[in-house]
Structures are given as C-alpha cells and as structure tokens.
Amino acid sequence: MKRSWMVFLLFFALLGFYGTGAAKEVELIGAGATFPYPLYSKMLDTYYQEHGIKINYQAIGSGGGIRQLTNKTVDFGGSDAIMSDKDLKEAGAPVLHIPTCAGAVVVTYNLGGDPQLKFTPDIIADIFLGKIKKWNDPRLTAINPEVKLAGTDITVVHRSDGSGTTAIFSSYLSKVSSEWKEKVGAGPSLNWPAGLGGKGNPGVAGLVKQTPGSFGYVELIYAFQNKMAYATIKNKKGNFIKPSIASTSLAADTALPEDMKVDLTDTDAAGGYPISGFTWILAYKEQDYAGRPEEKTKALVNLLWWMTHEGQKYAEPLHYAPLSKAAVGKAEKLIRSITYKGTSMMK
Amino acid sequence: MNRMAEISIHRRIMADKLFKALVIVLSLCSIVPMFLILFMIAKNGVSVIDWQFLSHLPKPVGEAGGGIANALWGTLLLIALSFVFSVPLGVFGGIFLAEYRGSKLAYLTRLSVGILQGIPSIVIGIIAYVWVVMPMGSFSALSGGVALGIMMLPVIVMATEETLKLVPDSLREASLALGVPYARTIMKVILPAGLSGILSGILLGIARVAGETAPLLFTAFGSPFMNLNILKPINNLPLTIFNYATSPYPDWHALAWGASFVLIAFVLGLNLITKLVTKRWKVQF
Amino acid sequence: MPAARSKIRLHYKWGVSEASFRKILYLAGLILLVLLVAILFSLVVAALPALRQFGFGFLIGKTWDPVRGEFGALAFLVGTLMSSFMALLISMVFSLPASIFLGEYFPHGKVSGFMKSVIELLAGIPSVIYGFWGLFLLVPVVRALETVLGVPPQGVGIFTASLVLAVMIIPYAASIGTEVIRLVPAGLKEAALSLGATRFEVIRKVVLPYASSGIFAGVLLALGRALGETMAVTMVIGNSNFLPTSIFSPGNTMASVIANEFTEATGNLYLASLIELALVLFIVTTVINILGKLIIHKMSTRK
Numbered sequence: 001m002k003r004s005w006m007v008f009l010l011f012f013a014l015l016g017f018y019g020t021g022a023a024k025e026v027e028l029i030g031a032g033a034t035f036p037y038p039l040y041s042k043m044l045d046t047y048y049q050e051h052g053i054k055i056n057y058q059a060i061g062s063g064g065g066i067r068q069l070t071n072k073t074v075d076f077g078g079s080d081a082i083m084s085d086k087d088l089k090e091a092g093a094p095v096l097h098i099p100t101c102a103g104a105v106v107v108t109y110n111l112g113g114d115p116q117l118k119f120t121p122d123i124i125a126d127i128f129l130g131k132i133k134k135w136n137d138p139r140l141t142a143i144n145p146e147v148k149l150a151g152t153d154i155t156v157v158h159r160s161d162g163s164g165t166t167a168i169f170s171s172y173l174s175k176v177s178s179e180w181k182e183k184v185g186a187g188p189s190l191n192w193p194a195g196l197g198g199k200g201n202p203g204v205a206g207l208v209k210q211t212p213g214s215f216g217y218v219e220l221i222y223a224f225q226n227k228m229a230y231a232t233i234k235n236k237k238g239n240f241i242k243p244s245i246a247s248t249s250l251a252a253d254t255a256l257p258e259d260m261k262v263d264l265t266d267t268d269a270a271g272g273y274p275i276s277g278f279t280w281i282l283a284y285k286e287q288d289y290a291g292r293p294e295e296k297t298k299a300l301v302n303l304l305w306w307m308t309h310e311g312q313k314y315a316e317p318l319h320y321a322p323l324s325k326a327a328v329g330k331a332e333k334l335i336r337s338i339t340y341k342g343t344s345m346m347k
Numbered sequence: 348m349n350r351m352a353e354i355s356i357h358r359r360i361m362a363d364k365l366f367k368a369l370v371i372v373l374s375l376c377s378i379v380p381m382f383l384i385l386f387m388i389a390k391n392g393v394s395v396i397d398w399q400f401l402s403h404l405p406k407p408v409g410e411a412g413g414g415i416a417n418a419l420w421g422t423l424l425l426i427a428l429s430f431v432f433s434v435p436l437g438v439f440g441g442i443f444l445a446e447y448r449g450s451k452l453a454y455l456t457r458l459s460v461g462i463l464q465g466i467p468s469i470v471i472g473i474i475a476y477v478w479v480v481m482p483m484g485s486f487s488a489l490s491g492g493v494a495l496g497i498m499m500l501p502v503i504v505m506a507t508e509e510t511l512k513l514v515p516d517s518l519r520e521a522s523l524a525l526g527v528p529y530a531r532t533i534m535k536v537i538l539p540a541g542l543s544g545i546l547s548g549i550l551l552g553i554a555r556v557a558g559e560t561a562p563l564l565f566t567a568f569g570s571p572f573m574n575l576n577i578l579k580p581i582n583n584l585p586l587t588i589f590n591y592a593t594s595p596y597p598d599w600h601a602l603a604w605g606a607s608f609v610l611i612a613f614v615l616g617l618n619l620i621t622k623l624v625t626k627r628w629k630v631q632f
Numbered sequence: 633m634p635a636a637r638s639k640i641r642l643h644y645k646w647g648v649s650e651a652s653f654r655k656i657l658y659l660a661g662l663i664l665l666v667l668l669v670a671i672l673f674s675l676v677v678a679a680l681p682a683l684r685q686f687g688f689g690f691l692i693g694k695t696w697d698p699v700r701g702e703f704g705a706l707a708f709l710v711g712t713l714m715s716s717f718m719a720l721l722i723s724m725v726f727s728l729p730a731s732i733f734l735g736e737y738f739p740h741g742k743v744s745g746f747m748k749s750v751i752e753l754l755a756g757i758p759s760v761i762y763g764f765w766g767l768f769l770l771v772p773v774v775r776a777l778e779t780v781l782g783v784p785p786q787g788v789g790i791f792t793a794s795l796v797l798a799v800m801i802i803p804y805a806a807s808i809g810t811e812v813i814r815l816v817p818a819g820l821k822e823a824a825l826s827l828g829a830t831r832f833e834v835i836r837k838v839v840l841p842y843a844s845s846g847i848f849a850g851v852l853l854a855l856g857r858a859l860g861e862t863m864a865v866t867m868v869i870g871n872s873n874f875l876p877t878s879i880f881s882p883g884n885t886m887a888s889v890i891a892n893e894f895t896e897a898t899g900n901l902y903l904a905s906l907i908e909l910a911l912v913l914f915i916v917t918t919v920i921n922i923l924g925k926l927i928i929h930k931m932s933t934r935k
Contacts, residue, residue, distance in 0.1 A: 027579065029485065029486070029568075029579075029580060031568075031895075037408065038407070038408040041407035041408050041571070042407045042408070042410075044571075045406070045407045045571075048572075054572045056568075056569075056570045056571060056572060056579075056580055057571075058568055058569050058570075058580075060895045060896065061895075061896050062896075063893075063895075063896030063897075064895040064896035065896075066896070067895060067896045067897060068895065071481065071484075072484050073480060073481075073484055073485050073486055074485075074486075086899060087899075090899065090900075153784040155784055155785075155786050160871035160872075160892045160893075161892055161893060161896060162698070162893065162896035162897075184699075185699050185700075187698075187699045188896075189698035189699065189893070189896075190697075190698075190699060191695060191696065191697035191698075191699065191700075191873070192872070192873070192874070193874075194874075195872065195882075196786060196788060196870045196871065196872060196882045197870065197871030197872055197873070197882070197884075197892075198593075198871065199593060199866075199871070199892060200593075202593065202594040202595055202596075203593050203594075205594075205595040206593060206594060206595040207788070209595050210771070210772075210787065211775070211785070211786055211787060211788075212785060213784070213785065214786075222595065225408075225595075225596070226595045226596070290484050359830050359832075359833065360830060362830070362832055363830035363831050363832035363833070366831075366832040366835075367737065367831065367832070369729065370729040370732050370733050370737065371729075371733065371737075372729075373725065373726050373729035373730070374726070374729045374730040374732075374733035374734075374747065376726055377726035377727060377729070377730045377751075377802050377806065378730075378747065378750045378751065378754070380754070380799045380802075381750055381753060381754045381757070383765070383769065384757060384761065384762070384765045387765060387768070387769060388761070388765075436660060436663060436664070439656060439657060439660035440660040440661060440663070440664050442657055442660070443657040443658065443660050443661040444661065446657060447657070447658075447661070452658070452661050452662065452665070453661060455665050456661040456662075456664050456665050458922075459664055459665045459667070459668040459669075460664055461921065461922070461925060462668055462918050462921065462922070463664075463667070463668055463671075464921075465856055465860075465917050465918060465920075465921035466671070466860070466914060466917065466918070467859070467860025467861070467862065467887055467913055467914070467917060468860070468862065469860070469862045469887050469890050469891055469910065469913075470671075470675070470860070470910045470913055470914050471671075473675070473678075473890070473894070473907060473910050474671050474674055474675070476894075477674050477678055478674065497667070500664070500667075504664065528648075528649075528650060529650035529653055529654070530648050530649075530650065530652075530653035533653070554756055555756075557758070558757070558758020558759065558760065558761065559758070559759075560758070560759065560760045560862075560863045561759075561862040561863055561887070561891055564891055564894070564895070565894055565895050585758055585760045585863075588760050588761065588764060589760050589763070589764075589863065589867075592760075592763070592764040592767060592768075592867070593767070593867060600768075603764060607761050607764060610758060610761065611757065611758075611761060614756050614757070614758060615753060615756065618752065618753065618756055
C-alpha cells in the first residue's frame with residue numbers, strides 16, 4: 001500500500017513540476033473573433049510548424065476577445081469590432097488595434113435552387129427589423145424579377161454572442177437606415193428585433209444551412225466553404241457588388257488613420273463591397289503588466305510581424321483580402337510602438 | 348348474477364387489461380430514446396474512429412485528417428485533477444457524516460452537500476472562474492479541475508456516508524475493544540469494509556464529470572495543442588463535441604460523432620465497471 | 633510509570649491520536665459547509681452591481697440590451713419555465729407508466745433489471761450528447777412538424793428544447809416514482825384486491841393516492857434538474873433574447889444565456905447581470921431540491 005501511495009504522489013509531483021515551471025517554451029493564448037478564424041487557425045498552425053511556438057487561439061467572438069483581454073486572461077484578443085470608449089476605460093491602458101486582413105460580411109440565405117439574389121440596403125435593414133416578413137414581398141421581387149420567390153416566411157438568423165461581425169453589419173445598417181440606428185444601433189451585442197441566434201460565425205452558418213427560408217449574415221469564407229448562396233448588394237454609388245477579395249480590397253483602399261481604427265462599411269469606392277471590415281489583433285501597448293515576462297512580448301511582436309508580412313499569403317486562398325501596402329505600413333508602425341517597460345520591442 | 352353486474356365486471360376487466368397494456372407500451376417508449384441515441388452514435392461514430400483519429404491533433408478549419416488526441420488526454424487530466432480535489436475531502440466528509448450522525452454540524456453539512464449536488468453545473472463554472480481564473484489571470488486545466496471537483500464532491504460524500512452507515516457498529520466496537528486506535532479502526536477496518544460502495548461512488552462521480560461541458564466553457568477554455576500542463580488551457584472531449592457539432596462543416600460533424608462514441612463508451616464502461624465492483628467487492632454482513 | 637507511557641508513540645500507519653483524527657473529520661465536515669456558504673457569498677458579491685442597479689425589476693424587465701446597459705431577465709425566466717414545465721408534462725407521460733411498470737407489475741426479475749439498467753444509462757448520458765442528438769434528430773423532425781402546422785419551419789425553439797429536456801429527466805422522475813410505489817404497504821393493496829378490485833383499480837385508488845406526494849417529489853427533483861440544464865438546451869433552443877410568443881418560438885433559458893454570453897460580457901454591469909441570473913438559478917433549484925427531499929423524507933418516515 002505504501003509504495004503505491006508513493007508512486008501516486010510522485011506522479012502528481014511530476015505533474016505539478018512539469019506544470020508550473022519546467023516547460024520553458026513560450027506559449028501565447030489569444031481569444032476572440034470568429035470572423036478571421038479560418039485564416040488564423042491556418043496561420044497559427046503554420047507558424048507553429050515553422051517556428052515551434054504554440055499559439056492557442058479560441059474563437060469565442062469579438063466580445064469575448066475584448067473581455068478576456070481586459071481581464072488580462074489572454075495575451076492578445078481578436079476583434080472586428082473597434083473597442084468602444086467604455087471598453088478602453090475598463091481596460092485601463094492603451095490597446096493597439098493591429099489589422100491582419102479585411103473581410104466581407106455577406107448576407108446568405110437558404111432558398112431552393114440557391115438563386116443569386118440582389119438586395120438594396122433598405123431591404124436588408126427592414127428584413128432584420130422584422131418589417132419584411134416573406135420572401136415574395138413586392139420589394140424583393142421588384143429587384144429580382146428573374147427569380148421566382150415563394151411566399152415562405154423569412155427566418156432571420158443573427159449572432160447569439162458578442163460579435164465583431166455583428167458590429168460591422170450593424171454599423172452598416174445604422175448608416176443606411178435611420179430606423180435601424182434609432183431602434184437597434186450598432187455594436188457587438190444587440191437587442192435584435194427578430195430571429196434565431198447562432199453562436200459564432202459557424203453557428204449562424206450552420207443554422208442558415210439547415211433552416212429553409214432563413215436569412216443571415218456571415219463572413220464570406222463561411223458561406224463559401226459551406227457552398228451557401230450569398231447576395232449581391234447595392235453600394236453607395238448605386239452599383240450592385242458581389243462580395244469578393246477584389247471588392248473588399250477596393251473598400252479597404254481608403255484613408256487609413258494612424259491607429260487603424262477605421263470602419264469600412266458603406267464605402268465610397270465605386271466597385272467596393274459595402275459591408276467590408278478590417279479585423280484586428282488587440283494588444284496592450286505597454287506589455288509590462290501582470291508580471292508578464294519579456295519573452296512573451298518578444299514572441300507576440302514577432303508573431304504580429306509575421307502575420308502582417310509572411311502570413312499574408314494565406315489570406316487570398318481563404319478569400320480574405322490581404323492588407324494593402326499602406327495598411328502594412330501602418331501596422332508596422334503600430335507593432336513598433338509596442339513597448340516593454342518603455343522600450344520598443346522591435347526596431 | 349344479473350346482466351348489469353356482468354357487463355360492469357366485464358368492463359372493469361377490460362379496463363384493467365387496457366391499462367396494463369398502456370403502461371407497458373409507454374414504459375417501453377420511455378427507453379426508446381436511449382436506443383435511438385446509441386444507435387445514431389454507433390452508426391455515425393464507428394466509421395470515424397481509427398488510429399489517426401485517436402492519435403492526431405485537430406487540424407485547421409477546412410483541412411481533413413484531424414483527430415482528438417488532445418481532447419482525450421485533456422479529459423483524462425481533468426478527471427485526475429477533479430479526483431485530487433474531491434476524493435480526500437469527500438471521503439473524510441462522508442466518514443464525518445457517518446460517525447457524527449446526530450450532531451448539529453453533521454445535519455448542516457448533510458444539508459449543504461444535498462444543496463451542492465443540485466447546483467447547476469454552469470453556476471459552478473462561474474464560481475471556478477471567479478475563484479481560480481480571475482486571480483490566476485489565465486484559463487487553465489486547474490480551474491476546470493476545481494469546477495469538476497466541486498461537482499464530484501457531493502457524489503462521493505453521499506456514497507461514502509451511505510456505505511459506512513451499512514457497516515454494523517459491532518465491527519467498530521470489536522476493533523476498538525481489541526485496542527486498535529480510533530483512527531486506525533476507521534481507516535483500516537471500517538473503510539475497507541465499505542470500499543465497494545465508496546469506489547462505486549467515485550466511479551459514478553467520474554462518469555458524471557467526464558461528460559460535463561458547461562463548467563469548462565470558461566475555465567479550461569480549449570486548445571488546439573496537446574497540453575499536460577495544469578496551468579494552461581486544455582482541450583477536452585465534451586467541449587470538442589460541442590464545438591464541432593454546432594459548426595457547419597460536415598467533416599467536423601463526423602469528428603463530433605466519433606468523439607461522442609468515445610465519450611459514451613467511456614461513460615457506459617464506467618457504469619458497467621461500477622456494477623461489477625459492487626457485485627464482487629461488496630462485503631456482506 | 634504513567635509519565636513514560638504517555639510518551640509512547642505508536643509508530644505505524646494512522647497512528648495519530650484519536651483527538652487529532654476527530655479534528656480532521658470535523659474539519660472535513662466544516663469545509664463542506666463553508667464551501668456552500670462561500671459559493672453563495674461569491675455569487676451575491678459578484679452580482680451586487682446588478683442587484684443594486686435593477687433591484688427587483690430585474691426579474692420582470694423585458695429588455696436584455698447590452699448596448700444600452702438595460703438588463704431584464706423576464707425573457708429568460710419565461711423561457712426557462714416554459715421549457716421546463718413542458719418537459720415535465722411530456723416526461724410524465726412516460727415516467728409515470730415506467731414507475732408503475734417497475735413498481736407494480738414487474739418489481740423483480742430479468743425484465744425489471746433490464747428496464748432499470750436502461751433507465752440508469754439514460755441518466756448517465758452526457759448533456760452535450762443529448763444536445764448533439766437533439767440537433768441532428770429532433771430538429772429536423774420538429775421542422776417537419778412545423779411545416780405541417782404552418783408555423784415557420786425553424787426547427788429550433790422552445791418546443792424542441794422541451795423535448796430534449798423531457799428525455800433527459802425521465803430517469804429522475806421514474807426512479808423516485810418506482811421507489812415510492814414500492815413503499816406502498818402490501819397490506820393495503822391486498823385488502824383492496826380481496827374486496828374484488830382489479831389491478832387497475834388498486835393502482836388508481838390505492839397505490840397512486842398513497843404515493844402521490846412521493847411522485848410529486850420526484851417531479852420536483854426532475855424539475856430542478858431541468859431548470860439547470862445548459863448544454864442540451866443551448867444547442868436547440870434558438871438563442872433569442874426575446875420574450876417567446878409561442879411554444880415554437882426561439883427563446884433562451886437562464887442557463888443557456890449565461891453559457892452564450894459569459895466569456896464576452898464587456899462591462900461590469902453586464903457580467904454582474906449574468907451572475908445575478910446564476911444566483912436566481914441557484915436559489916430556485918435549491919428551493920425545489922430541498923422541497924423535494926423534504927417530501928421524500930416525510931414519506932419514508934411516515935410508515
């Protein structure tokens with residue numbers, strides 16, 4: 001009996017020892033947006049293969065990314081929603097928004113035959129407001145004359161969690177519909193007037209895919225990978241634009257502020273897709289907090305550099321728009337401004 | 348017997364037969380879901396399980412060939428942690444309740460354990476977040492272990508108490524009369540006599556927490572890597588099933604079926620072992 | 633030599649003194665009690681910002697709006713109560729017959745053993761697997777039903793959640809029901825039979841009334857379980873934070889909304905509101921569980 005207790009204790013001692021300090025390789029933890037998750041999971045897996053550093057990114061939604069970064073339980077957050085002043089105040093210290101790519105929020109639907117539908121901004125807003133309830137509503141049939149739309153109910157699908165995709169989408173809707181702006185507003189978590197909630201982009205995609213007559217919004221790659229139909233939308237200049245790398249890049253080709261906190265929706269570009277958005281990695285500017293070791297900051301900075309340079313080649317195959325030269329330039333400046341105890345980590 | 352009485356008796360007998368038939372049919376219906384579930388899992392899950400599935404790590408979105416190796420080890424590690432947190436305290440708590448049956452503290456403790464058992468698992472997850480994740484500043488297997496440990500505690504306490512209550516006082520008195528000190532009497536005489544019950548309590552507790560997801564959502568957090576470090580986030584089977592099942596990708600659905608198969612086999616296996624343990628090791632008085 | 637004897641230490645395992653061992657036992661009991669109190673305390677403290685801000689209005693507030701910082705739990709209370717009560721009704725249709733089956737008609741033997749094992753196994757299936765099964769089997773079925781009924785064919789919703797919950801709580805109500813039906817004194821039953829009653833009449837007029845409070849307790853405990861169920865519900869309920877308008881509407885339960893929104897609750901008020909939901913859940917399930925246990929205790933000591 002005594003010997004088995006000793007073995008037992010030894011096992012746990014080893015566990016504790018191995019667990020608490022022996023493992024010296026740096027690992028990073030990140031959490032946040034599902035919008036870029038397919039790209040990040042590819043990037044981070046490749047980074048691990050090439051550089052041996054494990055980065056654990058959990059796609060729990062942009063709201064989650066912001067929250068966990070504020071709680072300092074993760075090393076970086078992922079978000080397609082810009083942190084509000086309230087969020088920044090809670091974080092207590094400056095948080096950098098480093099862009100990694102741009103993507104398109106598409107409206108996707110489940111109709112027999114997967115017809116290619118056109119939408120105008122006011123129609124989208126009214127559907128999500130619950131005012132347009134059936135697929136054969138005259139406004140829909142008017143702009144889609146060549147498609148036979150049945151009288152089925154429209155089942156709206158939105159996000160049940162705090163989402164940057166929602167932030168981008170609702171920012172767009174607030175710009176094109178004053179009723180939306182007044183009734184619902186913009187942000188990662190909304191008081192939706194109607195519909196079902198799905199968790200994460202995958203959740204919404206899953207619901208739309210399985211529910212006939214449904215109508216939801218997801219990042220382009222989710223609709224694409226699941227062979228779901230998505231709409232062409234009329235942009236500000238009056239052109240009907242199909243979401244794609246090209247149209248997203250056109251929307252992203254706008255004046256970029258130094259902090260890269262820019263909203264790309266309802267773009268002025270003639271060929272630009274109206275519901276585009278950047279997605280960012282959020283990190284504290286001054287990395288000496290909560291006893292973080294310097295190696296972690298170095299690792300983070302190297303990762304961010306890689307993601308905005310070599311990692312960009314993984315964006316296009318996954319239908320994300322890679323950062324333009326100007327955007328990369330701004331990102332470099334932001335990365336260089338990350339400091340540890342006041343000294344920049346990258347010259 | 349007049350005609351009216353005959354008809355009425357006949358009616359009552361028919362009603363009796365009908366009732367029995369109804370009871371049998373509805374009772375059988377109540378167990379149909381279990382077979383449906385097992386059947387679906389077996390059908391969809393068996394084809395997914397192969398060595399690669401069990402030994403590989405998950406792959407990035409959209410790439411084929413992922414596996415659940417880290418989830419398997421993660422679940423085992425979490426079980427080990429919850430064992431550490433709940434078994435010593437639980438067993439001693441059960442001994443206390445059995446030994447001090449009438450005392451006021453025992454009454455309150457028994458009440459508390461009963462209440463603890465009924466607490467929804469998501470509430471326990473929040474507690475673990477507030478007590479472990481926030482002070483630690485990071486998600487970790489440790490916090491997941493704490494949550495699962497709190498959930499296992501009542502099961503072990505109650506199983507220990509029930510088993511020890513069944514051990515006759517004469518055994519204890521005989522041991523004490525022979526001069527064996529109190530502590531040794533309890534630990535080396537009484538406890539082994541009730542070992543089968545305590546062990547089955549532990550196994551049932553493990554079976555219960557192995558499938559818990561809610562408390563791990565914001566404690567263990569999940570990870571695409573293999574991890575045995577208790578201070579870091581960790582993947583586990585139920586979380587994997589949840590993430591893959593609610594995704595839109597068919598190959599992730601297939602992985603979820605496979606993972607469900609493994610999980611159910613584990614849980615049902617534990618239940619079976621518990622039955623064997625109770626049968627074989629039970630000390631008859 | 634008394635002095636020397638008191639210095640003799642018995643050097644073998646568990647050679648601690650009785651006093652210290654008893655202290656350890658006492659400590660274990662105390663820790664368990666303190667644990668519960670600490671949990672309650674932590675929940676209250678963490679929920680304080682919301683408690684102070686909304687007071688009682690939290691429970692009747694219809695709006696759950698994170699953007700404007702307005703948090704009212706009514707939609708979740710209704711969702712929780714609707715799904716749990718419907719689940720109870722549906723499950724009773726099956727658990728009551730199962731209790732009668734095992735308690736009256738087949739109390740011993742192979743059939744009884746088989747049924748009991750299967751029901752036990754039902755209780756052992758993890759919640760997430762129920763949710764997974766519900767998502768892939770029940771949702772399409774409900775969707776077909778909704779198409780037939782002319783309701784929007786969403787598939788997910790409160791009705792689907794009730795179905796999954798019903799299956800999950802059958803074992804709890806059934807096993808307690810079986811126990812209390814077995815407890816009915818044979819003398820009573822035999823008296824009725826000897827007066828010429830059919831089996832059905834004995835069950836209807838003697839057994840069930842006698843066991844009714846115990847069956848009710850089983851129902852309460854099953855309710856307690858249903859109220860706190862998270863994973864299976866969140867996978868099939870539709871996750872809408874709006875007051876449900878029909879049984880087929882999407883909705884949300886308290887447990888499900890906590891699971892959805894906890895990791896991302898930005899702002900202390902949001903987090904505190906979610907924790908207040910957890911507190912409400914805690915109190916409600918505790919009260920129901922204690923009530924159920926009291927009734928069973930009274931029943932088993934009644935004879």
